[in-house]
Amino acid sequence: MLTILFDGVAYGMLLFILACGLTVTLGLMNFINLAHGAFAMAGGYVTVVMMNRYGISFYWCLPAAFVVTAIVGLVLERTLYQWLYRADHLDQVLFSIGLVFMAVAGADYFMGGQQQLINLPPELSGRMDVGGVGIGRYRLFTIVVCAILALVLQLILSKTRFGCRLRAAVDDRRVAMGLGINVPLVFALTFAFGSGLAGLGGAMGAEILGLDPNFPLKFMIYFLIVVSVGGTSTVSGPFLAAMLLGIADVAGKYYVPAIGPFVIYALMIIMLILRPDGLFSRGSGR
Amino acid sequence: MTMVQQEALVSRQSSDAAAEGRAVRLMKRRSRIRIYEIVIWLAAVAAYFLLPSKMLILTEIAILALFAVSLDLVLGFAGIVSLGHAAFFGVGAYAAGLLALHYTAEPVIGLFVAALVAGLLGFLTSFLILRGSDLTRLMTTLGIGLMMAEVANQMAWLTGGADGLSGFSLNPILGLFEFDLYGKTGYLYCLAVLFVGMMIMRRIAFSPFGLSLKAIKSNPMRAGMISVPARKRVVVVYTIAAMFAGIAGALLAQTTSFVSPDVLAFHRSADVLMVLTIGGTGYLYGGVFGAVLFTLVKDALSVVTPQYWMFWIGLILVVLVLIGRERLNRWAAYLPERLSGKEREQ
Structure with a gap:
């Protein structure tokens, strides 16, 4: 029971790290970026290539995955995304689906269609027993890293000047620009950071979520649920939503395997009926 | 009912008969048959005689066109971006396949049953898409689509799971026309269904009902203020679109005698969505144009790169969006009104 809860928390933490970049993109620019999963996949593949081809330590791969995907994100943002901020949602959806298709086929071409495996360092693999509860070491590691990241994110958003600008821009873009905040710059940096986080999440999740070319398609629905349940205005909203989704998904697949895959959809529908504007909406539905 | 309501509304609002006459003229103008429509249907029939070896791809085009036009009702008229329209297509395909396997092999009954089942699903899920913003709608439609795929996968005792449904054959259509090996009957059958479906959807789209949908699309609140019941209208159009998508799915199941889980993918x-982007939204025939282009491009790509055509499809999508849909469809504006699908304000 507790083991499942633990696994669910680890899963939810990963989902949060994967999706939180998307919440910012959505909240700040009202841009529906379905290609977010492609960045996560990129991070995962960076790790796989570095570890399996060049034998670099797993601990170095994680920051590398972050940096590489952040750079990719920045480049794409400056070259492609920025032209579509004012486009309507249909265009954004089509554009990002196009990117997803390209990423899926590209990953298939370069890396092959099989599941990618990574060999974790020995101190992270296996389970340990704490008070009768079996705890996967790697899951513990995931939880710790993600919790630290979530905390840091919260602090950046609430305490630093950059976070302040970001929040101002999310709340009202025009006024923020009027106050002399360079919103495009803030956004480019945030987009890069969010992509980097997705890459990091993809790298860490390669072990738990699996990694194959269909990754962006498989997890698109999870990201969308996290973002629309959690709302785009806070860090805590998506965090709780990701936790809820992670725990429900793991528990559902464990206790009722026959209907396990439907748990997230059931959750989605219940949420839609009870709180159509998200769990923590502030009334201003975008 | 809606027609009557709308007419009553129109007449109440325009106290003088002149305005009413103008409205009637506008509706007539909007709904009259344009020359390009006649050309399309003639070309479709001519293709039967001119391209006897291309029946299968023509059938594919006709089915995709019906599917795309049904989405245009939702997307181009009601303005709902759906990522899960295949749910209705797939459900229709499975309904037709199961009916042929277990009950009756009459294709036309299969179409009606498929429309009924898909319409029911559309009706039930339409209440979910009424809620929330564009983002929640994307999530909901995508979620419903994935959920149906998962259902088909899990209920292997009914749907055959990953192997799909096969082993059913269909009786001659209405007891008269037998399906042949080359797909000639299949093509004419699909074309006939497409034509009938198109005419029905055309009637819906260019009625006051269709006009009120466009009002809802551009501003739901204002539409509400001129007493357009936005929620009810969306439910109705979503259900209708689901029915036609189900019919398209049934056509695929019947012409190929096979239903794979891929119909729900x-x-x-x-x-x-891409088909509609290529062809343009909001005037129905975009689905037909788009289906022709899309199928030809996809066919050519899958010959060149059987495994990686998805990449090029993705690239085309990105480029299309970056160029801009308006710019792509602008050529139509240079045509005379009778030729083009554009509406001009009076």
Whole structure:
């Protein structure tokens, strides 16, 4: 029971790290970026290539995955995304689906269609027993890293000047620009950071979520649920939503395997009926 | 009922008969048959005689066109971006397949049953898409699409799971026309269904009902203020679109005598969005134009790169969006009104 809860928390933490970049993109620019999963996949593949081809330590791969995907994100943002901020949602959806298709086929071409495996360092693999509860070491590691990241994110958003600008821009873009905040710059940096986080999440999740070319398609629905349940205005909203989704998904697949895959959809529908504007909406539905 | 309501509304609002006459003229003008429509249907029939070896791809085009036009009702008229329209297509396909396997092999009954089942699903899920913003709608439609795919996968005792449904054959259509090996009957059958479906959807789209949908699309609140019941209208149009998508799915199941889980796959929903992007939204025939172009491009690509055509489809999508849909469809503006699908304000 507790083991499942633990696994669910680890899963939810990963989902949060994967999706939180998307919440910012959505909240700040009202841009529906379905290609977010492609960045996560990129991070995962960076790790796989570095570890399996060049034998670099797993601990170095994680920051590398972050940096590489952040750079990719920045480049794409400056070259492609920025032209579509004012486009309507249909265009954004089509554009990002196009990117997803390209990423899926590209990953298939370069890396092959099989599941990618990574060999974790020995101190992270296996389970340990704490008070009768079996705890996967790697899951513990995931939880710790993600919790630290979530905390840091919260602090950046609430305490630093950059976070302040970001929040101002999310709340009202025009006024923020009027106050002399360079919103495009803030956004480019945030987009890069969010992509980097997705890459990091993809790298860490390669072990738990699996990694194959269909990754962006498989997890698109999870990201969308996290973002629309959690709302785009806070860090805590998506965090709780990701936790809820992670725990429900793991528990559902464990206790009722026959209907396990439907748990997230059931959750989605219940949420839609009870709180159509998200769990923590502030009334201003975008 | 809605027609009557709308007419009553129109007449109440325009106290003088002149305005009413103008409204009637406008509706007539909007709904009259344009020359390009006649050309399309003639070309479609001519293709039967001119391209006897291309029946299968023509059938594919006709089915995709019906599917795309049904999405246009939702997307181009009601303005709902759906990522899960394949749910209805797939449900229709499975309904037709199961009916042929277990009950009756009459194709036309299969179409009606498929429309009924898909319409029911559309009706039930339409209440979910009424809620929330564009983002929640994307999530909901995508979620419903994935959920149906998962259902088909899990209920292997009914749907055959990953192997799909096969082993059913169909009786001659209405007891008269037998399906042949080359797909000639299949093509004419699909074309006939497409034509009938198109005429019905055309009637819906260019009625006051269709006009009120466009009002809802551009501003739901204002539409509400001129007493357009936005929620009810969306439910109705979503259900109708689901029915036609189900019919398209049934056509695929009947002409191929096979239903694979692929009918519910996500890429099908994305494909049909792309079809509409190529052809243009909001005037129905965009689905037909788009289906022709899309199928030809996809066919050519899958010959060149059997495994990686998805990449090029993705690239085309990105480029299309970056160029801009308006710019792509601008050529139509240079045509005389009778030729083009554009509406001009009076």
